[in-house]
Amino acid sequence: MSSPDPMFVLYALIVLGLIWSVIWFLVITRTARTEPEAEAMASAGRLRRWLLFPMVAVLIVGFFISLYWLPYTNVRAERLGEPQMTVEVTALQWAWIVKQTNIPAHVPVEFALTTEDVNHDFAIYDPEGRIVAQSQVMPGFTNRLIFQFDQPGEYVVRCLEYCGLGHPGMEVRLNVA
Numbered sequence: 280m281s282s283p284d285p286m287f288v289l290y291a292l293i294v295l296g297l298i299w300s301v302i303w304f305l306v307i308t309r310t311a312r313t314e315p316e317a318e319a320m321a322s323a324g325r326l327r328r329w330l331l332f333p334m335v336a337v338l339i340v341g342f343f344i345s346l347y348w349l350p351y352t353n354v355r356a357e358r359l360g361e362p363q364m365t366v367e368v369t370a371l372q373w374a375w376i377v378k379q380t381n382i383p384a385h386v387p388v389e390f391a392l393t394t395e396d397v398n399h400d401f402a403i404y405d406p407e408g409r410i411v412a413q414s415q416v417m418p419g420f421t422n423r424l425i426f427q428f429d430q431p432g433e434y435v436v437r438c439l440e441y442c443g444l445g446h447p448g449m450e451v452r453l454n455v456a
């Protein structure tokens with residue numbers, strides 16, 4: 280059996296969509312009340328006004344408290360202390376050039392990330408295969424990623440930004456001890 284003409288399918292879907300919309304328009308207009316209940320609306324309005332300021336206060340406080348957990352460089356530097364070591368990393372199609380792959384555990388380490396060609400993404404996977412830190416790598420910039428390895432072992436760096444044919448092979452191992 281040959282597949283149906285795509286234009287026929289398109290027109291059929293438009294017609295069905297129109298019929299569906301008309302049915303719902305009729306259902307909604309027939310069942311809607313003409314007069315909203317004034318007292319219910321007024322009390323909802325009072326509740327809304329009463330809730331506005333507490334909700335805004337909770338959001339503002341929550342925003343500032345949650346900044347502490349964000350993986351931004353300055354937040355990490357403040358939380359972990361100044362990095363004890365800087366590892367220079369250059370990405371290129373399709374490899375990672377990592378100056379130092381033996382990394383100390385339990386101290387903050389800074390990865391200085393740049394690329395010679397296109398955008399890449401530097402992602403560190405722990406020995407169980409979970410992503411523990413990642414950062415964009417962009418031409419013309421050096422991004423700082425500060426991380427502290429609390430668990431020794433073999434970590435794998437992979438690229439998380441599709442960068443061409445060799446992208447899946449962009450891997451390098453870090454030995455954390």
Ligand SMILES: [Cu+2]
Nearest residue numbers: 438440442446
């Ligand atoms: Cu890639």
